[in-house]
Amino acid sequence: MPLPSLGAGEVLVRTRLTAVSLGSERSVVEGFGPFPMLLGYQTLGVVEARGPGVTLPVGQRVVTTLGHASAGVHRAERVIPVPERVADRVALTVILGEETAKGLRKVRPEVSERVLIAGAGLLGLLSLFNLTRRGVHDVTVLEPDAERRALALTFGAKAAFAPGELPHDAFDVGVECSASPAGFAELLGHLRPGGRAVVLSDGNWGALTLPREFHSRELTVTASSDGEDYAAYATWLWEHADGRLAELFPVTLTREQLPRAFRKWRQWPRPVSAVVEWNG
Known part of the structure; x- marks a missing residue:
């Protein structure tokens, strides 16, 4: 799908990792929710370009709710910058956290x-x-x-x-x-x-x-469903970042493997979650 051109206050984020929420995403794939729909909502990426008025630097790691997609355009205030000291997989827990x-x-x-x-x-x-x-x-x-x-x-x-x-x-x-x-x-x-x-x-x-x-x-x-203030939670999480959170994502997939993985996860055993790697 072609991406829209950047407007004032917008950033283009190139996806690095997405996390799978097995329960909610499997329920959609297996017919218990509305379908078709975009899957995923835990995304870590890098700012690749920015529109007028944006102060976030190109190259900044951010967390978004884009889902399983290779890139997306966001309002700059809707993405969450990730400090250098926080690992990618730990940062991914901000949304569901x-x-x-x-x-x-x-x-x-x-x-x-x-x-x-x-x-x-x-x-x-x-x-x-x-x-x-x-x-x-x-x-x-x-x-x-x-x-x-x-x-x-x-x-x-x-x-x-x-x-x-x-x-x-x-x-x-x-x-x-x-x-x-x-x-x-x-x-x-x-x-x-x-x-x-x-x-x-x-x-x-x-x-x-x-x-x-x-x-x-x-x-x-x-x-309770969606969060209220993801940025405020992120501030707390950065201070309580625990490398153990990376253990929530014991499986790493390529984006090409994700459809087959959903078929496999119809049966036990299933991981707590999985991370999908996006390369360009």
Whole structure:
């Protein structure tokens, strides 16, 4: 597709890496969302050209929400500059990092409260990162995949259980990241009376229905989607940059391999996420 010419205040960003959000993107590819549509929203690139009035230098690394595309034109104020000290893959977590942080702000976990996360994919692990780096350390994870449970422990989870194995307990806050109706129901079943939950997953594999505990325990459930201020979150992340975040992207693909990868990911095992390399 031809790119538009640059206007005042615009930059041309050439893509270096894009990250795959497996849950939401797979749900579109496999018919659970609107299709056709552009996939992806976690992009790291380099400013290749700039329009009049732009102060960002050519060659500056930036994070954008372009998705899986080789280049794009953006308003300069909508891209996030990346400091030299921050690695590419760490910088890629800005977009979903802020989206999970926004959801957590809706339920406001206190440092003394107990939190349960359903799902240790990209959303769940970034939620865990945001919680523990802000002083909330009593966090338990529900996840069917053993490797993801182990990764959750290295990210700071107090405990990690497979579905159905968590002893009956009372958590103050629940964070739904599993995109699974069964996972959502189990999450609410472990909240204390008056507990509160936030749904972060949007590529849900079926309808999320309220179990009887929602009424009997008078729970509060809210939802959260896009972030509010990605630049502000980036400022926080640059100060808390942790090389462990790169472990969220254990698979590296070329752009030509991405369509085949979606077919492969219909079956287990699946990575937490993957990075696509774009060369020109």
